[in-house]
Amino acid sequence: METELFVIVDLGRVWVDLAVSATDLPLVREGQDVAVAVRGITETGSGKITFVSPLLDKETRTARVVVSLDNAGGRWRPGSFVTAKIAVESHDAAVTIPFAALQTLDGRKTVFVRTKEGFEARNVVLGGRDGPVVEIVSGLAAGETVAASNTFPLKAEVSKPGDED
Template sequence: MSDEQIKLAQIDLAKVASGTIAKRLVVPGGIVPHADRIAHVSVKLSGTVAELRKNIGEDVVKDEVIAVLESREVADAKSEYLAARLTNDLQQDLFNRDRVLWEGKAATEQQYLRSRNTAAQSGMRVNIARQKLMALGLAENEIVALPDAPEARLRRQDVRTPISGRVVERKVELGTAVGRDSLETELFVVVDLSRVWVELSVASADLPLIKEGQAVKISARGLEGTTTGKIVFVSPLVDKDTRTARVVAEIPNPDGAWRPGSFVTAAIALNERTAAAVLPVTAIQKSEGRPIVFVRTNDGFEKRVVTLGQKEDQSVEVVSGVTAGETIAATNTFSLKAELAKPRDED
């Protein structure tokens, strides 16, 4: 067969190469969000929702403003800080003047000590006022900018997301009162789905075979591809009713294909080894009861009897019959087998 005939027959070629073969335990599981990548954006201060800048399904980046509150509590705290800062600036100036006078013998030591004590107290009040603002959610750069901020900003408080991700819940509307009776009010739930967890149920009899760090291959009905991850947690407890234990694997999810709530199948690698030759299962046919592959030659394909080893999913180990580097037919090999079965004209 020529290259053009191979293309018309839709036969894919593949190089014989080494690969990893593993014995795997197959268990059911479900996709859940990564517990360390969920953020409940909440506020404790009393106020009302003045702006909602993000809605369900929208992406956010860390420290992005997603809502704005109007709060008398915030206005009071900011005013207290600004007043304390102004008083502190004045007291520091007075202290520096009294220190110079005392060093020049123009003021008494008692006056100098009194001035130093007053300056220390005013500095402490500024720090207390700053800590109160930070407890209300203001960042350090926002506090520094307060003296130059317009008066209308004194009663407004930005709410920022602590992580990057996607908004999956919005629990308030414009004008909603928050922080009533000093209770925490949840505004948003943000989830980062770039990595997710797979919760697996493993029978107690199989638990001795499961270890943290083992590789896991994840597949799901309706998704063509598979992904690999690793086990990050094996529960020491067994459910008394189901006699299964909770095992958690972590997998990458850069394109969001693995959605929380989906059911999946997990194949846990119990042991892995490298085989000298690993072929796709589609490359194997049978002739006279023996497994064969079709090796590409200058003229077409040559039937080659092979000895198979361990099988894993859509791959199989070849113990003998082919060598690394040879090219074989990987798909549509049934058509080659049919050609092989056709009677040949005798010479």
């Protein structure tokens, strides 16, 4: 009779099993980048899809997708529940700002840009949004400083009726 005494495990790289719905499956393919997070941990990990199952689970209508994730630091524990974001499309954006920095003035998207005199309201044209970040297509140059929070007082100052003669 044989008895298993021990199992040698290398956790330097782990696999993350994802359940992807049948409707999202056409957007998923091997080699795509994936951001992985565990509830309660602020750090995220990044990996690549190494396998997309051609079969759907009869009950859940999901397919198994496997992500290979570097675990040299040992922070990813097998068996943990994770959330994952699969990058289905990407493009470089020259100028991005926090979405929270946007205000609407006279129906136009506006940011407050730091100048030598304080802040000036500037209309911008938005591109794509990725979570808390939005692309600025025009109206703002790379490197300019914008107010990223507490912009409502600036909006109120700009919106005040002007001095009338």
